[in-house]
Amino acid sequence: MSTVNVTMALVLGGLYAGGFYLLLQRSLMRILLGIVILGHGANLMLQLAGGPPGRPPMIGETPPAKMADPFPQAMALTAVVITFALTTFLLALAYRAWLLLGHDEVRDDVEDRRIRRLERRLAESEEDEEEMETEATQ
Known part of the structure; x- marks a missing residue:
């Protein structure tokens, strides 16, 4: 390998950007590709x-x-092994999700929905209190 140049830096940035974009998707296959x-x-x-x-x-x-x-070559070999382990695990997870659910979409967490609803209610009640205070002062 040569030293870092602009082309390699752009390729590296593109790989990281594409990987993180796919990692944030809801499909397990896209997460796997990321x-x-x-x-x-x-x-x-x-x-x-x-x-x-x-x-x-x-x-x-x-x-x-x-x-x-x-040392960098040994670390790259370690990264290959870790990537392979994560890939096989996610492939098994996606296959099992496909068998059980018929799709590989990651569902919303029920607890997250409950907390979001609670925060929305609290924000609405605070707005109502502020409106009542402004009406009382006028």
Whole structure:
């Protein structure tokens, strides 16, 4: 890999933007694709962080100044394994949701709806109190 240039920075930004956009969708397959794209973005970022390519890090064969840093490559391999694990888990989850529900849409949480309704009621009651106070002062 070469060092970071404008093209690679734009590709990396595009991967992250597309991945986060898909991650915020309601379909499990889109969420899965978002995680895969974010995984590719993480791998590209780790490879770019490794700097310019160098010689294999074999002690005695290559001077230390010309050796490639193996740490970003090891981190990229770890990111590949984590992305693979998340992908298989989400595929199993999406398949099970498809079998049970007939679709892969993520439903709203019932508790979130209840809290939203409660906040709306509180806001309406505060507005009513403010109107009553302004009418009383006039």
